[in-house]
Amino acid sequence: MAVTIHEVAKGAEVSVSTVSRAFTMPEMVNAATRRKVLQVAEELGYQPNRAARGLVTGKTGNIGVVVPDVANPFFSAMLKGCTARAREVRHVVFLADAAEDPRIEAEVVGAMAKQVDGVVLCSPRMEPAQLERLVGTTPIVLVNRDEAGLPAVLMESADGARQALEHLAALGHRRIAHLAGPAASWAGEERLRGLRAAAPACDVETVELGPFPPTFQGGVQAADLALARGVTAILAFNDLMAVGVLNRLAARGVAVPEDISVVGYDDIEMSSMTTVPLTTVRMPMEAAGRAAVDLLLDGLEARDSPEPARRWLPTQLIVRSTTAPPRPEPGSAHAQAGR
């Protein structure tokens, strides 16, 4: 059905080798011959079959990407980075959605392994041991997870948390709740680390709540708990939770940012669309996707480098409208009289 290299060869009256070379090693074939070949190929609509090439060269030009959930904006942004970068370097991507299931994660990389040059694992949920088993199957790069021995692109989650905390502290907040996400989250641990490290210097007391599901519902659930603890600001695990918090707070009649400040994490699209736009720390998800495929491809070139490459991407606090100075305490010396 589809047109092969043989038909082009026949059409251009050359051997298949020449056709092949015309595409992959242009300088090796006579300019006139090449022109002819390319022209015939164009007319016939020939597209090389990369699978066949992969068989002989060992390089397929495909890369695998597995995400826990494509419908999650955090991951779809990452995925977008991967596909965009892959296209730039003339690769195509195999996608697998693991449906948040560690077993599926392992299974799909096995299924893809033979057809790709390597796979990028976004926030893999699986155990280190399982991960270990996958290495050797095919080259791997991790995103948003740090496992000894594996190349990874990481985001400075801890630093983001620090920025958020300092921002809040500078506004005058002294008692801040942190709503944790899933216990197993690497990024979550990092954030907590950053928070704990920065808290003393900022002279703030953190109230650690959770874990909660990293969803809108998780946020509404957490809001009440935070409120009961008498904090003036809330740091949510991610934007989805933060939006849940915002909603619950509105429902209970507490004003944001007047009564309480809220900051999210990730900066998904939605964050700028809430009725009062969300202050959040931006994670460079798309950049992470791009970096991951670069790392993967570089790693394939340079087999030699002993220690696994890792790329750190900066995070940045985006101040919007859900943060403000806390209401002055009634008896406080600093209470502003006028106004």
Place this chain on the structure above:
Amino acid sequence: MAVTIHEVAKGAEVSVSTVSRAFTMPEMVNAATRRKVLQVAEELGYQPNRAARGLVTGKTGNIGVVVPDVANPFFSAMLKGCTARAREVRHVVFLADAAEDPRIEAEVVGAMAKQVDGVVLCSPRMEPAQLERLVGTTPIVLVNRDEAGLPAVLMESADGARQALEHLAALGHRRIAHLAGPAASWAGEERLRGLRAAAPACDVETVELGPFPPTFQGGVQAADLALARGVTAILAFNDLMAVGVLNRLAARGVAVPEDISVVGYDDIEMSSMTTVPLTTVRMPMEAAGRAAVDLLLDGLEARDSPEPARRWLPTQLIVRSTTAPPRPEPGSAHAQAGR
């Protein structure tokens, strides 16, 4: 590097043919032999190389999916449906993000064509002529677009618009704005068709505005125009626009749903998370993705059927909190005195 059928054959002391058959035509090989083969394969961690199989059988077990923008929740939901269904039928998906560019769309299906059994094109932006050219390259099924001669899965957009309109009419609205999306959108045309068909029967006057970009910004821009036209309700092209409308309305001090009703379209995740949850018509995006891969695979089986298959999926109005009866007109006979 990777373990091939040959090593399994050696390990199980049989020929490669037998190993191959043990996997693909189990009933043809002796039960004991098969057990042995499967066991050795398991031990060695053998995974068949589907690319090689594809070369000889012409069926790769891969399907291509191209979307205009993975980061768009509408498409990521569709994509999720595709990947989920593909996994169930033991296929893997090749993903391409066309970045909303018709040229890229055409290009990527060309690039994938040889490696997949067919491709599903989600809301393709390209011209009918271009589309035509692609047919013949590889089997294709369309989603959310109706082009003569091609199998497609379609959503009853017109009916969704009808439901929304009737809902609004039943609440008492008589003058309703419709905010159109991109002019080239098939779904948009369908909706308009449904709207126009239903309006007379409902005794409502529609004010057709647009086209606008189908985004948050498009919505804020459109809101002012709608307001100026003195409507009591707004039907937006999609939820993103509706959220933009909501925001702009809030900023201008008009209360939703008291002063004006708003209904969106699509029912993306975000719709239920706005401070006042959005009334919208639900598009079965994930179901559409699943249906698309089914249609594609069925089409491959039954080459014979002459007329292209098409699957229509129902849409459904989801009433949440942005719709309510309009404020009674000051001089109206029906104005409620008490209260």
Place this chain on the structure above:
DNA sequence: ACAGTTGCTGCAATGGTTTGCAGGCTGATG
């Protein structure tokens, strides 16, 4: 005119898998 380059091209092997065909073994039938 000759040997040595240089530049281009074709032959044939290669990769991992499927599959048509033929051969071998077992057991049943006569």
Place this chain on the structure above:
DNA sequence: CATCAGCCTGCAAACCATTGCAGCAACTGT
């Protein structure tokens, strides 16, 4: 015991592309 029909199994060709090697022509320098 001969025949024949299943069953299984192996051999070898095929799929599409890449690439080392060798061949060939034209050109260089002498």
